[in-house]
Amino acid sequence: MPPVNQIPVTLLVRPNTLTTRAPHAGLAPRFVPRCSTKKILHEPMTSEPQLNLALRYHSFGNPRDVLKLESSQLVQRSADALRVRMTCAPINPSDIIPVTGAYRHLTTPPKTAGYEGFGRVVEASPQFAHLLGQRVLPLRGDGTWQRYVDCDPEIAVPVPDSISDSLAARGYINPLSAQFLLQKWPVANKRVIITGAGSNIAALLIQWAQADGAAQITGIYRSPERRDRLETLGVLPVAERDIYSVDAEAREADITFDAVGGPVGSRILNRMRLGTECVGYGLLSGQPVLPDSQNTAAHRRFHLRDELSKLDPEAWQNCFLSIWPRLAAAKLQEIQRIPFEDWQKALDLFEMPGRAHKPMLQF
Numbered sequence: 001m002p003p004v005n006q007i008p009v010t011l012l013v014r015p016n017t018l019t020t021r022a023p024h025a026g027l028a029p030r031f032v033p034r035c036s037t038k039k040i041l042h043e044p045m046t047s048e049p050q051l052n053l054a055l056r057y058h059s060f061g062n063p064r065d066v067l068k069l070e071s072s073q074l075v076q077r078s079a080d081a082l083r084v085r086m087t088c089a090p091i092n093p094s095d096i097i098p099v100t101g102a103y104r105h106l107t108t109p110p111k112t113a114g115y116e117g118f119g120r121v122v123e124a125s126p127q128f129a130h131l132l133g134q135r136v137l138p139l140r141g142d143g144t145w146q147r148y149v150d151c152d153p154e155i156a157v158p159v160p161d162s163i164s165d166s167l168a169a170r171g172y173i174n175p176l177s178a179q180f181l182l183q184k185w186p187v188a189n190k191r192v193i194i195t196g197a198g199s200n201i202a203a204l205l206i207q208w209a210q211a212d213g214a215a216q217i218t219g220i221y222r223s224p225e226r227r228d229r230l231e232t233l234g235v236l237p238v239a240e241r242d243i244y245s246v247d248a249e250a251r252e253a254d255i256t257f258d259a260v261g262g263p264v265g266s267r268i269l270n271r272m273r274l275g276t277e278c279v280g281y282g283l284l285s286g287q288p289v290l291p292d293s294q295n296t297a298a299h300r301r302f303h304l305r306d307e308l309s310k311l312d313p314e315a316w317q318n319c320f321l322s323i324w325p326r327l328a329a330a331k332l333q334e335i336q337r338i339p340f341e342d343w344q345k346a347l348d349l350f351e352m353p354g355r356a357h358k359p360m361l362q363f
């Protein structure tokens with residue numbers, strides 16, 4: 001049997017049009033982004049079953065030990081689901097951390113890893129047949145680190161033609177989180193600290209906080225490779241290990257967005273003034289933030305899942321309408337494409353301090 005990606009497909013190309021049909025039941029046409037109507041109709045030449053390939057874990061642990069590439073026969077999708085053939089998906093800390101068991105109260109193996117990425121719709125119910133061939137983000141269902149993802153058509157996010165593949169694949173977790181963080185804690189005229197400043201979400205927070213009128217942004221970074229880039233973005237770069245400068249910046253800051261936690265996050269929180277806020281949204285250090293007895297600043301926490309639970313499908317789709325143009329204008333790290341089968345090499349790159357590229361699994 002040929003590998004599933006060699007099963008013949010027929011391509012039917014139509015001119016680009018702004019569809020007047022809503023891609024999601026119940027959504028008004030104004031929510032419809034301009035998307036390619038390139039159609040891919042799968043016409044397998046044999047009656048043999050297609051194969052899925054998925055990176056799965058059956059227990060928590062070190063991702064290198066517990067992630068396994070598993071092949072299985074594709075089962076029939078449920079009648080109302082979309083089936084998406086994945087194109088690419090990034091490796092984010094948000095994908096890796098749950099595999100270690102850090103959120104064992106929220107996830108239970110066996111599970112397919114991966115929370116974002118994009119692909120093209122290859123099967124749909126008649127009601128959603130207009131989505132066939134379209135690029136979508138098949139989110140909030142089964143894991144995305146697999147060749148085929150079945151998803152709820154109300155939640156699948158159509159990708160506008162103006163968005164490149166590399167941006168589409170990164171269009172969810174970090175952009176949505178950065179957008180919510182800045183909505184919940186506005187930064188206009190404030191002095192802002194961003195830790196883990198070399199990360200992809202920090203790049204978005206920096207650029208969008210500048211656009212929102214932040215008075216000054218200090219980026220606390222770990223790897224020295226980050227310094228020049230932060231300066232280019234108009235950020236005051238401060239090395240994590242330069243604790244005197246970290247202390248000085250913390251005393252002046254009005255708000256901190258902290259993705260590192262541990263000694264760095266604790267140090268900043270405990271030096272910020274009364275009436276200021278330190279928002280923890282990640283623990284890259286793997287250690288908690290510990291307020292001391294002198295602590296006066298407010299310690300807030302942010303989890304994207306808490307915001308998502310408040311959104312109906314229309315509000316969810318609307319989030320992306322504001323994200324796409326802002327994302328297209330943002331300066332982001334380059335990606336490095338790595339074949340899905342070489343996922344261990346992708347992990348090697350992911351774990352490299354100071355890396356210049358976001359690892360992107362190609363399916």
Ligand SMILES: NC(=O)c1ccc[n+]([C@@H]2O[C@H](COP(=O)([O-])OP(=O)(O)OC[C@H]3O[C@@H](n4cnc5c(N)ncnc54)[C@H](OP(=O)(O)O)[C@@H]3O)[C@@H](O)[C@H]2O)c1
Nearest residue numbers: 093177198199200201222223281282284285303304353354
């Ligand atoms: N709460 C939420 O809902 C939410 C949503 C989105 C993202 N996040 C969090 O945002 C953070 C960044 O995600 P991302 O996708 O933007 O990451 P990314 O682009 O893959 O970058 C990872 C960054 O982490 C830094 N890093 C790794 N270990 C570190 C440590 N021990 N101390 C300091 N820095 C460390 C690296 O620093 P160097 O390369 O400079 O050494 C790199 O800049 C993660 O903690 C993630 O969980 C949270």
